[in-house]
Amino acid sequence: MKETAQLLREKGLKVTPQRIAVYNMLLHTHEHPNAETIYRTLEVTNPTMSLATVYKTLDYFKHLGLVQELNVGEASSRYDATVKCHPHTVCTCCGAVADLYCDALTNLHEKYADQLDFDVTCEQLIFYGTCSACRSKETEESPA
Amino acid sequence: MKETAQLLREKGLKVTPQRIAVYNMLLHTHEHPNAETIYRTLEVTNPTMSLATVYKTLDYFKHLGLVQELNVGEASSRYDATVKCHPHTVCTCCGAVADLYCDALTNLHEKYADQLDFDVTCEQLIFYGTCSACRSKETEESPA
DNA sequence: TTCAATGCAAAAGTTTTGCACCTCT
DNA sequence: AGAGGTGCAAAACTTTTGCATTGAA
Numbered sequence: 016m017k018e019t020a021q022l023l024r025e026k027g028l029k030v031t032p033q034r035i036a037v038y039n040m041l042l043h044t045h046e047h048p049n050a051e052t053i054y055r056t057l058e059v060t061n062p063t064m065s066l067a068t069v070y071k072t073l074d075y076f077k078h079l080g081l082v083q084e085l086n087v088g089e090a091s092s093r094y095d096a097t098v099k100c101h102p103h104t105v106c107t108c109c110g111a112v113a114d115l116y117c118d119a120l121t122n123l124h125e126k127y128a129d130q131l132d133f134d135v136t137c138e139q140l141i142f143y144g145t146c147s148a149c150r151s152k153e154t155e156e157s158p159a
Numbered sequence: 160m161k162e163t164a165q166l167l168r169e170k171g172l173k174v175t176p177q178r179i180a181v182y183n184m185l186l187h188t189h190e191h192p193n194a195e196t197i198y199r200t201l202e203v204t205n206p207t208m209s210l211a212t213v214y215k216t217l218d219y220f221k222h223l224g225l226v227q228e229l230n231v232g233e234a235s236s237r238y239d240a241t242v243k244c245h246p247h248t249v250c251t252c253c254g255a256v257a258d259l260y261c262d263a264l265t266n267l268h269e270k271y272a273d274q275l276d277f278d279v280t281c282e283q284l285i286f287y288g289t290c291s292a293c294r295s296k297e298t299e300e301s302p303a
Numbered sequence: 304t305t306c307a308a309t310g311c312a313a314a315a316g317t318t319t320t321g322c323a324c325c326t327c328t
Numbered sequence: 329a330g331a332g333g334t335g336c337a338a339a340a341c342t343t344t345t346g347c348a349t350t351g352a353a
Contacts, residue, residue, distance in 0.1 A: 029327055031333065050318080065335045070318060072333095086232045090343085091317060104277045117274055123264060124286055130261055133248045135288040142268055144279040173307065173352060194343080209310045214343060216308095234318085235342060 026079045036061050037072045041082055041096035047103075047112040049091040087112055087141060102140035108149035115142070170223045180205050181216045185226055185240035191247075191256040193235040231256055231285060246284040252293035259286070 019038050020030045028034060036057050040048070048056070050073060054066045073094055076082040085093040087105045093112060100122060102115040124135035145153070163182050164174045172178060180201050184192070192200070194217060198210045217238055220226040229237040231249045237256060244266060246259040268279035289297070 029332065031327070033334070063335075067319080067336075068334055074319095084232065086230050088228065088230045088236075092232075104275075104279075106277075107280070115275070117271065119271055119274065120267060123267075123284070124288075127261065127263055130263070131248070131259070131286070132291045133250075133286060133288055134294055135248075135286045136251070137287045139283075139285045139287070140267070141283045142275070142277060142279045143281045143283070144268075144277055147276045150278055175308065175352075177309075207310075211311075211344080212309055218344095 022081070026081065028075060028079070032061060033057075033064055033068050034072050034075075036064070037069060038076065038081065038096065041094055045114065047085055047093040047095050049089070049093050051091060053094070085112065086139075088143075100138055102142065104142045104144070104146065106146035106149055107143055108145050108153075111146055111148075113146070115140075166225070170225065172219060172223070176205060177201075177208055177212050178216050178219075180208070181213060182220065182225065182240065185238055189258065191229055191237040191239050193233070193237050195235060197238070229256070230283075232287075244282055246286065248286045248288070248290065250290035250293055251287055252289050252297075255290055255292075257290070259284075 019035050023030050023034055040053055050069050054069045057064050077084050080098055083095045083098045085095055102120045104113045104115055124138050163179050167174050167178055184197055194213050198213045201208050221228050224242055227239045227242045229239055246264045248257045248259055268282050
């Protein structure tokens with residue numbers, strides 16, 4: 016993946032197989048995995064990968080703005096390669112965390128800046144509830 | 160505090176000094192303390208209080224809807240006795256977590272329900288940035 | 304009196320750190 | 329060659345759990 020290597024280089028990072036693997040995994044998933052999940056997934060193709068390196072790598076990426084850390088109330092943080100602020104949904108039934116692309120619910124701080132006595136640099140909107148897949152399952156099991 | 164005792168009883172909880180102390184502390188603060196902070200504060204007046212009890216108590220309260228757990232990206236959860244959904248601001252300079260009362264930014268899921276393929280039960284909106292106090296300090300130190 | 308709550312200490316889970324070795328530049 | 333990254337193991341931190349004792353009803 017030449018682009019990832021170049022991106023890391025531009026950010027002033029040394030290019031290593033581990034860093035490329037972590038970044039590419041995040042680029043190609045919508046699951047918002049946590050460090051443990053990233054580690055277990057990459058372990059298969061990168062047998063020498065260690066969990067500590069995943070943590071260190073995610074920390075570098077976060078500070079350089081390559082990834083976004085996401086806190087949905089679980090014990091461990093999730094990560095998203097889409098760094099632009101956007102809302103998320105968290106299904107309390109299956110645990111899935113999904114991106115929400117809805118202009119009306121994005122960059123709320125810009126729309127309401129005049130009502131806030133606060134310099135907002137970033138916002139996080141999370142909806143907790145039941146996703147459509149889990150809702151269908153519930154309806155099958157106990158139809159109204 | 161007779162009201163707290165009664166509230167706990169109504170929720171089916173045994174009334175103990177520890178539970179009253181935790182609930183009253185949360186009622187009378189706007190700091191959104193975490194378990195450790197609650198413990199250290201109450202330790203002074205309730206010398207036998209233990210941290211494990213604080214955790215167990217907060218867990219009961221949360222499940223009974225007496226308190227709200229708040230996750231602002233720190234290692235530990237913060238707690239709020241105001242259980243009604245409302246946005247929060249987090250100052251990345253001083254760490255303060257404040258309530259935001261702004262109708263336009265509350266219950267967003269009701270206003271945009273038709274645009275979401277998701278049954279929302281609860282929402283969490285957090286603005287990260289600099290509070291007015293820290294902004295003034297910055298201006299003093301390096302005036303524009 | 305009885306059952307649940309408390310407090311302690313130990314355990315579990317996530318994340319960080321120290322350090323010797325390795326690898327990218 | 330040299331700076332920096334990796335991997336391992338140990339440590340640090342938050343939260344949970346087991347269990348004997350205490351206390352509320």
